Amino acid sequence: MNNSEILVKVENLSKKFCKDLKTSLWYGVKDLVSGVRGSSQERQLRPKEFWAVKDINFELRRGECLGLIGHNGAGKSTLLKILNGLINPDAGTVTIKGRVGALIELGAGFNPILTGRENIYNNGAILGFSRKEIDTKLHDIIAFAELEEFIDMPVQHYSSGMKVRLGFAVAAQMEPDVLIIDEVLAVGDMSFAMKSFNKISEILKNTAVIFVSHSMPFISRICNHVILLHKGEMLMNTGNVGEGIQAYFDRQSLSGKLNFKEDVICLNNANVFSGDLDNDGYIESDKNFKLKLNLSSNKEYKKVRVAILIYNMAQINVAILETRLISIKAESNQDFDFDFGVLNLSISAYFISVRFDSCIDEGNIQVLSNYINYKEFKVQGNDRLVFAPFYFKEKNDKTEV
Numbered sequence: 151m152n153n154s155e156i157l158v159k160v161e162n163l164s165k166k167f168c169k170d171l172k173t174s175l176w177y178g179v180k181d182l183v184s185g186v187r188g189s190s191q192e193r194q195l196r197p198k199e200f201w202a203v204k205d206i207n208f209e210l211r212r213g214e215c216l217g218l219i220g221h222n223g224a225g226k227s228t229l230l231k232i233l234n235g236l237i238n239p240d241a242g243t244v245t246i247k248g249r250v251g252a253l254i255e256l257g258a259g260f261n262p263i264l265t266g267r268e269n270i271y272n273n274g275a276i277l278g279f280s281r282k283e284i285d286t287k288l289h290d291i292i293a294f295a296e297l298e299e300f301i302d303m304p305v306q307h308y309s310s311g312m313k314v315r316l317g318f319a320v321a322a323q324m325e326p327d328v329l330i331i332d333e334v335l336a337v338g339d340m341s342f343a344m345k346s347f348n349k350i351s352e353i354l355k356n357t358a359v360i361f362v363s364h365s366m367p368f369i370s371r372i373c374n375h376v377i378l379l380h381k382g383e384m385l386m387n388t389g390n391v392g393e394g395i396q397a398y399f400d401r402q403s404l405s406g407k408l409n410f411k412e413d414v415i416c417l418n419n420a421n422v423f424s425g426d427l428d429n430d431g432y433i434e435s436d437k438n439f440k441l442k443l444n445l446s447s448n449k450e451y452k453k454v455r456v457a458i459l460i461y462n463m464a465q466i467n468v469a470i471l472e473t474r475l476i477s478i479k480a481e482s483n484q485d486f487d488f489d490f491g492v493l494n495l496s497i498s499a500y501f502i503s504v505r506f507d508s509c510i511d512e513g514n515i516q517v518l519s520n521y522i523n524y525k526e527f528k529v530q531g532n533d534r535l536v537f538a539p540f541y542f543k544e545k546n547d548k549t550e551v
């Protein structure tokens with residue numbers, strides 16, 4: 151088996167849709183009548199049309215797992231549907247070598263009135279397997295999907311997770327050359343997702359995988375290549391998965407500061423910096439994480455602990471920093487300075503939430519105020535872009551070659 155064999159080749163692929171159903175039907179009739187397919191008009195937009203996928207080019211080899219990422223409406227599912235032959239492109243070509251296993255829409259490819267077992271035979275037949283071949287795989291498919299008890303129940307009575315289990319088990323156990331998986335995997339529970347990732351790693355040496363997800367932890371876990379789509383266009387095609395994920399996050403706006411109980415302790419301002427205050431909002435990866443808070447309150451509060459919760463762009467809480475106990479005077483604006491040392495956060499953007507806890511009574515800590523996603527800051531430095539919260543390098547100057 152040639153590991154670097156190209157299994158998927160996509161050339162100048164474009165697909166347009168129409169925003170309005172009536173107009174779309176009208177264009178459909180016109181195209182049929184004029185036999186427009188193949189003419190130069192396929193590359194032009196008519197009123198109310200837009201490109202869902204525009205001029206996409208890439209190649210995928212056996213052993214590669216491509217993560218297709220992009221925000222809502224970027225064109226990911228449309229591209230997958232073209233690759234799987236469910237819809238025709240308006241321009242460009244797709245060349246796929248070998249058998250394609252796909253898990254695209256929840257329940258798609260299953261006949262709801264047939265049982266799980268009957269659907270396995272149907273799907274296997276569509277993929278080109280004989281009844282005998284499916285017989286030999288049946289046990290493994292049912293066991294992988296953990297559906298022994300329910301395999302003779304009509305699929306229409308399956309839960310969403312059960313449909314995903316069956317769909318993935320069929321697609322992955324049939325030894326496809328190309329495996330296409332849409333967001334659906336996120337519907338299953340985490341233990342099934344992990345089991346699926348292990349299966350993908352296992353078959354990857356013989357397969358090319360295309361995986362769509364909004365979960366960047368999932369993408370970073372299994373993909374060794376990333377394509378970032380935006381409004382149908384390919385913004386990035388990279389083997390540096392961390393870089394691709396960062397570019398995805400750079401296009402994401404996470405607004406939505408939330409303040410709870412803000413009348414208790416007012417957080418008027420927060421500065422996050424490394425060197426001096428002029429560099430507010432920026433932390434050098436190898437320098438101290440410093441924080442200056444400006445606070446006020448109507449009442450005096452003694453023994454207040456400030457908890458700083460750092461969230462990454464996927465909104466995962468990557469660190470909690472707690473301060474010494476402070477006292478807040480009534481009716482005055484006070485500045486407090488904190489230094490948490492070097493945090494070794496990897497290069498990316500982060501948010502802080504700031505929570506004030508009353509610690510008068512050790513066993514009974516009360517939340518006084520909670521400011522969620524109060525401020526964004528960026529970690530910068532010369533190090534590599536990685537999708538992991540922390541990045542460390544060995545402290546050793548000697549290079550062994």
Ligand SMILES: Nc1ncnc2c1ncn2[C@@H]1O[C@H](COP(=O)(O)OP(=O)(O)OP(=O)(O)O)[C@@H](O)[C@H]1O
Pocket residue numbers: 167168169202220221222223224225226227228229
């Ligand atoms: N059959 C269709 N008719 C008209 N427009 C469509 C059709 N299918 C998709 N679109 C449009 O094409 C664009 C791309 O949709 P697509 O489903 O490919 O995006 P996506 O990247 O998968 O998004 P999401 O992350 O929300 O699933 C969207 O603007 C969508 O409304």
